[in-house]
Ligand code: G6P
């Protein structure tokens with residue numbers, strides 16, 4: 001086995017986005033493309049010499065090939081220990097846990113999250129740091145600089161490793177451990193939750209449908225829900241990871257998980273429906289006839305977390321991304337703990353979690369998690385819901401109704417306008433941003449603006465400031481509309497309009513959210529001159 005240095009011409013399109021480098025799979029398969037990006041990561045972290053890394057991915061097309069390449073580059077860069085999920089499988093939260101548990105110097109996660117997979121779809125590479133969380137912005141900027149100046153990469157000519165067999169082997173001085181992707185994660189979940197109570201729930205006839213969407217959570221859900229907690233076989237559907245996710249779009253929301261939604265709204269609905277995304281960090285929760293918005297899910301989990309062993313001593317604080325509804329703020333206020341509003345993107349929770357300021361975090365984009373790892377965690381959310389259901393002996397719908405009767409209801413919906421011409425979307429945002437100071441006092445479609453601003457975040461831990469994080473307009477009567485351009489789209493621009501209206505505890509909580517939010521929608525569309533700018537008046541997606 002020898003290592004060689006291969007000269008290359010640098011690539012100029014390897015700027016990591018919100019969540020690592022995401023490209024069409026064929027781009028990653030181009031000669032030297034993956035190699036160049038991986039070498040740039042090693043360069044950005046000060047080399048691989050003497051270091052340990054976790055490697056795994058969501059099983060999409062090109063996952064195993066990419067792992068073989070990373071192993072050869074890691075060998076040539078002097079890494080001394082690699083921990084790799086069997087068959088190349090690791091969910092994002094499980095990888096985060098392994099990095100923390102084994103104290104490695106970071107990890108490579110191969111995934112494009114909820115984007116479709118396949119040779120003509122998407123692939124991605126994320127690097128997580130030693131705290132288990134996504135590389136912070138300073139590090140991704142360093143990686144990008146490295147990619148632009150890279151002259152060569154180091155690679156070893158060793159044969160491919162056997163990813164199928166659990167056990168430890170040596171490649172020269174480097175130790176390679178192929179580990180069961182589930183067992184350490186299962187052990188962590190056993191520490192956090194009351195597995196006896198959840199097992200008793202299933203033994204008592206509680207029925208659930210978990211849709212793994214042909215993605216990475218299949219093996220985890222089979223092992224935890226069916227084998228360990230005793231849920232009947234068949235509880236987990238689409239539970240074998242496929243390279244192309246069964247040609248589906250592994251995003252757990254009412255649109256892409258429509259089959260599950262239809263089941264949960266039918267006469268034959270089980271007690272709980274849940275789904276997770278490509279790499280297992282997102283979740284959807286739906287009760288019989290009752291969809292739980294991610295914002296409400298965060299609030300309910302925070303309000304009831306004390307029912308799970310890991311959180312009996314209470315929460316340090318709660319954080320949510322700015323466009324997420326204020327429902328969790330109300331819980332924090334009642335608990336007498338701090339709450340934080342951060343920009344969109346899980347990485348902004350990292351400092352608060354590391355500093356012990358918050359225990360639970362969540363985003364409207366279907367992510368919830370806690371300080372047990374440094375990523376959002378789909379199955380964690382499902383297990384916390386199960387723990388709460390087991391302890392409270394109420395249905396999901398009853399828990400929601402009870403929550404609203406206590407805290408009031410934050411009616412919430414996100415309207416997405418996809419693949420807008422970038423110049424048109426930019427013009428809408430620029431015009432709205434310019435006129436923010438003039439909006440208070442003006443009336444649009446019958447609603448008067450009370451306040452309008454652009455969100456900037458001042459990180460209370462490291463003092464850093466992130467500007468241009470979304471436009472916020474508040475209305476008389478307690479409504480809010482937020483305007484933001486997506487940071488994850490691949491085609492043109494996606495405009496997101498987030499609508500929220502608060503109905504106090506004694507108010508009417510039984511309306512359809514779209515009906516309850518119609519006046520706010522009209523005001524938001526009118527004041528942003530949505531149709532004039534984009535020609536659109538109907539969203540492509542409503543969450
Ligand atoms: C990724 C990140 C999330 C974030 C989401 C926002 O999934 O992991 O933390 O909330 O992107 O996406 P957007 O398209 O709204 O920028």
Ligand code: ZN
Nearest residue numbers: 113114279281
């Ligand atoms: Zn994901």
